[in-house]
Amino acid sequence: MRLIVIGGDAAGMSAASQARKRRGPGELEILAFERGDFTSYSACGIPYWVGGMVDGPDSLIARDPAAFQQSGIDVRTGHEVTGIDLAARRVAVRTAEREFTEGFDELVYAAGAVPTxxxxxxxxxxxxxxxxxxxxxxxxxxxxxxxxxxxxxxxxxxxxxxxxxxxxxxxxxxxxxxxxxxxxxxxxxxxxxxxxxxxxxxxxxxxxxxxxxxxxxxxxxxxxxxxxxxxxxxxxxxxxxxGVRPNTALAEAAGIPLGVTGGLATDLRQRVTGPKGTVEGVWAAGDCTQVLNRVSGRQVHVPLGTHANKQGRVAGINLGGGYATFPGIVGTGITKICDLEVARTGLSSKEADAAGFRYVTATVESTNRAGYMPGAVPMTVKVIAEKDSGLLLGAQIVGRAEAAKRIDAFAVAVWNRMTVTEMTALDLGYAPPYAPVWDPVLIAARKADEAL
Amino acid sequence: MRLIVIGGDAAGMSAASQARKRRGPGELEILAFERGDFTSYSACGIPYWVGGMVDGPDSLIARDPAAFQQSGIDVRTGHEVTGIDLAARRVAVRTAEREFTEGFDELVYAAGAVPTxxxxxxxxxxxxxxxxxxxxxxxxxxxxxxxxxxxxxxxxxxxxxxxxxxxxxxxxxxxxxxxxxxxxxxxxxxxxxxxxxxxxxxxxxxxxxxxxxxxxxxxxxxxxxxxxxxxxxxxxxxxxxxGVRPNTALAEAAGIPLGVTGGLATDLRQRVTGPKGTVEGVWAAGDCTQVLNRVSGRQVHVPLGTHANKQGRVAGINLGGGYATFPGIVGTGITKICDLEVARTGLSSKEADAAGFRYVTATVESTNRAGYMPGAVPMTVKVIAEKDSGLLLGAQIVGRAEAAKRIDAFAVAVWNRMTVTEMTALDLGYAPPYAPVWDPVLIAARKADEAL
The missing domain is CATH 3.50.50.60 (FAD/NAD(P)-binding domain)
Incomplete structure (x- = not known):
């Protein structure tokens, strides 16, 4: 049996690796085509490379083609897939030198995104x-x-x-x-x-x-x-x-249906689905797909390496005969601008409006550490909760240190559909070097609880 | 109506403050007795004061007696309560100069803990x-x-x-x-x-x-x-x-029943309870009480400022005519030793054994940031999950930076009874300065999932 993977970055190569882990080369041949020169790299690291904080490009590559070859994954860079023939079960491939076709039994479509x-x-x-x-x-x-x-x-x-x-x-x-x-x-x-x-x-x-x-x-x-x-x-x-949009040109040309966002739609196991059901033997993962936002219940396009890795892993486990699902996202995103940390999860006010929620917001100022500790700096936390039910809809954090990753507590709370009232009791880590006795996350939950 | 509070630290003064917020001085008189010289201070900050990182003791005091007096809470330091007469509804009080009694309608017992x-x-x-x-x-x-x-x-x-x-x-x-x-x-x-x-x-x-x-x-x-x-x-x-044990001497002498751990037992609203039901008009909060560990289902004694504050707040809201509950803890604790950060939540292996769980463990080595970023240092994460069900029972983290507060993601997951399988899909914050594309929390969950 042969698996062909289109795209050699996070999603595609995660899928290939997981499939290989579960099925040996005798059972499954894996062929991956990447039109660029690199595999499994961190595009998110490019700004730090350009800024001179990180050496590149090698350090941004998690795993190069030689490493994949060694583990029995035949990945070919400089190979662009130019067409998919679903009926004949083959793809057309172009390199600088030649064009050819390769047959497949299973196909992972992980072509990523193209810039707007x-x-x-x-x-x-x-x-x-x-x-x-x-x-x-x-x-x-x-x-x-x-x-x-x-x-x-x-x-x-x-x-x-x-x-x-x-x-x-x-x-x-x-x-x-x-x-x-x-x-x-x-x-x-x-x-x-x-x-x-x-x-x-x-x-x-x-x-x-x-x-x-x-x-x-x-x-x-x-x-x-x-x-x-x-x-x-x-x-x-x-x-x-x-910004970017899903790179679906090849899929469209092959008659593979797209989802409402313009990205490929998949089921929970990353099999491509359309109005007529699953597209036989075709999987998709990463920036070319749409994902479920678990808070709004809507399909969205959120191109992020972390989702791509997870989706690719899920596709690969299933391709390898295992069982795994990708149950969606809650919209977590973090970044820094110099020493300012910015984070969000769930829905923003605008997104909550668009989803039809009625909500209250609460914003608090606190500090990353106990106020008396050296290095204590301000942090602003905003919480959005559904009116009446108190359901946590989203949270945003801006701070100068130890701020961004505090969004994870909110992300797990959103995931589990907690109310802000229940959140006020959460047993979060407390020690003076790491948090005030009421963590900013809890203070924000308290204020949202009071606002209800 | 008069409320007497025994103990002027986190639990007692949180209760007093919340009660005052909801009932004016005309409706509720609040009298708090503290045998020491300070109110509402951070005992957790003492090591940093002794170490010379923090000026003390003033900076460790969240709110001093004068501030409480201003907000209508009559707090008296240097006043030791020496007896409680439940039938007569009064307490005996001793100062350096005199002894006297004061009557109460409601009593908050927040006497803290005494060193072993x-x-x-x-x-x-x-x-x-x-x-x-x-x-x-x-x-x-x-x-x-x-x-x-x-x-x-x-x-x-x-x-x-x-x-x-x-x-x-x-x-x-x-x-x-x-x-x-x-x-x-x-x-x-x-x-x-x-x-x-x-x-x-x-x-x-x-x-x-x-x-x-x-x-x-x-x-x-x-x-x-x-x-x-x-x-x-x-x-x-x-x-x-x-270590410390609950300071219950006064309660015992007054015939107030103790819980199985030797701490005062309360209901969800922090009313003292015993085998014969609620003790009328007596509330307890903080280090003198026992709390429910939500994972083991057992009552435990966990003297921590963060629990004391929450319990006091809950008691005060209820005393003030509101409604709030303290639903227990999940055993989160963090600290640092120089640049080593140590964190835990849920149950340790020993505690899981004692509770009767059968479980698997998984330990992973990862980094706080993307490996290629400056400041990336190692982190060890251990996960304990129930056999068969995959229920997350506990987690422990040891690392050199940005490690301890990662326990919060686990703490919220434990709180919500997530399985490690479900955790592998969690949408945690990712950006190279803050996490590898698979956060150490997720890698540990994956490894535990594989160990099941």
Missing amino acids: RPPWAAGPVAGVFGVQTLGDGAAVQEWLSSVRVRSAVVIGAGYIGVEMAEALIWRDLKVTLVEQSPQPMSTVDPDMGALVAKSIENLGIELRTGVTVKALETEKDQIRAVVTDAGTIPADVVILGL | RPPWAAGPVAGVFGVQTLGDGAAVQEWLSSVRVRSAVVIGAGYIGVEMAEALIWRDLKVTLVEQSPQPMSTVDPDMGALVAKSIENLGIELRTGVTVKALETEKDQIRAVVTDAGTIPADVVILGL
């Missing part, structure tokens, strides 16, 4: 980069070291945009961060976004919110400036942090 | 100290600054003993830590205790486990050495970290 590109960013321009792949990271690095770069513009102030803006500050550039919406990090509420905005500005980044990019200005095919509805910003390098 | 003292530590010896109260902390400070102290012996290697041993190292003393059981921190499993032992020794503390203290050697009523079954250890100062 507005019309003004449609064509390639020297000095304009996305940051999706290690190749992108290498290209940015080369540009920064070979061209005389003074001014950088980062377009889009989501996770990657904010992280790249910080990275470029570390490279001693003048950085402008342009965002169409009124706040950076629109995954958190406006009041929390305002704290993020202040921190971005304190870092020396020029933050321009509510600004729409209209065009890129070039000179000899090289970037020169970003033209916006609020003026032109000179730029020797432009980073695009405009 | 073996026969050899029965009488007071100059240079031998407990560390239960701020007064104890002040006495240690005075001794260290007024007497020529070179060698310190800390007896008992639980939380407070370990923390005090570290504090005394910061004071440039030669420190020996003596523990009767074979490992320090017997609240964690032996394999995790071994990691703690190594860290204690690396700190320059001489750790002597499996050693029983037989006597204190004095000269002119002043400490000179600690005599053990394995030799005599010179000591210019001795710290007793031998």
